[in-house]
Amino acid sequence: MAPARLLVRSLAALSAGLLVLTACGGSGDSDGSGDSGGKPRSGGPVVVATSSWEAALAKAAGAKNVQYIVPASIRHAPDYDLKPSDLTKVADADYVLYASFEPFAGRIKEAAGSKAKLVEVQLDNDPAATEAGVTKLGKLFGTERVATKWNATFAAQRKKLAQQVKSAWPGGKRPVVVAQAFTTWAAELAGAQLAGTYGPDQVTPAQLSKLSAKKPKFVLDNENMSTGTVLPGSGAKQLNIVNYPGADLDVIAVYRKAAEQMEKAFGGS
Structure with missing residues (x-):
């Protein structure tokens, strides 16, 4: 994809934004499930993606607690201007999904102090790449059967x-x-x-x-x-x-x- 053109705020400012939002009760959890704490979640892992594309692949792979940062209405996701409020979604995540042309993903995780696992996803609508991405995430989330079923539906x-x-x-x-x-x-x-x-x-x-x-x-x-x-x-x-x-x-x-x-x-x- 094209090189990202991002105006990312400093980590200090982003972290400060997170502290204010956290104090207001923002958790970023889509279903209100408990904190990560190294314990399995009843609804599966909480996945935060940088855009709707990674989020869609996570959903196809079987993840149920999926959120994304860049609004789907944004035409070119790498142009998105990150806001401190975005950090609340990352703070309680188990996985943060990003693409190589989105350099702000790692900085989001660092600024939020999240213990989430950072996972790079290849964004390419080539069928083989799509199926490989879904398979990879299915293995990561422990939802291999769902991922395999989705790939079969996708092919059909x-x-x-x-x-x-x-x-x-x-x-x-x-x-x-x-x-x-x-x-x-x-x-x-x-x-x-x-x-x-x-x-x-x-x-x-x-x-x-x-x-x-x-x-x-x-x-x-x-x-x-x-x-x-x-x-x-x-x-x-x-x-x-x-x-x-x-x-x-x-x-x-x-x-x-x-x-x-x-x-x-x-x-x-």
């Missing part, structure tokens, strides 16, 4: 969605597409012919010329990192593919939305 749903998109191919032929570096999973889901990729930086004139020469019919842009119209004047229809799950923390819904977008676009071309 993905196959169904792929068939739906294929049925909308223009003229019954594989559409030629260009995709942003982090939306190639959508091209794969569609069974499209990937003519080239771009990003995460803005397309240069040389790239524009090269990609336009391949005459793609569609551009699969990344809604969460969009730089605007990618191939102006090429005639290619641009679709804004979303990578991050919404507040429902449903990874499969991300695939479903992308499939619906492509099915509609392909069928109308």
Whole structure:
């Protein structure tokens, strides 16, 4: 993903914010279960994720007490300006999930004085990466059976969605597409012919010329990192593919939305 551009407050200020909020009774626990104290929780481990994406993977893996810091409405999570109130969620966590491009995760844990285990999660909607992430978290949480079941459902749903998109191919032929570096999973889901990729930086004139020469019919842009119209004047229809799950923390819904977008676009071309 793109390098994070974060304005993170000092650890001292964040810690002070935590003390004030803690004094007001803020625990950050989603279900009111007891403190960690090294003891098993009745509802399973408390998991705090930096964004809805990690949180969705944790939910898929079987975690029930899941919270996330960056609001789902934030378009590009690494741009989020951390607030002292965010620390209350971390203070009582068993696990803090983060991605490598979110450098504030470790500082959150340190400032909050949490004893939570910091776990790096790979954020990539590539099916293999998604399933591997869910499997990893399932083992960590002790919910392997739930994770395995979810992966099976995910595979079945993905196959169904792929068939739906294929049925909308223009003229019954594989559409030629260009995709942003982090939306190639959508091209794969569609069974499209990937003519080239771009990003995460803005397309240069040389790239524009090269990609336009391949005459793609569609551009699969990344809604969460969009730089605007990618191939102006090429005639290619641009679709804004979303990578991050919404507040429902449903990874499969991300695939479903992308499939619906492509099915509609392909069928109308």
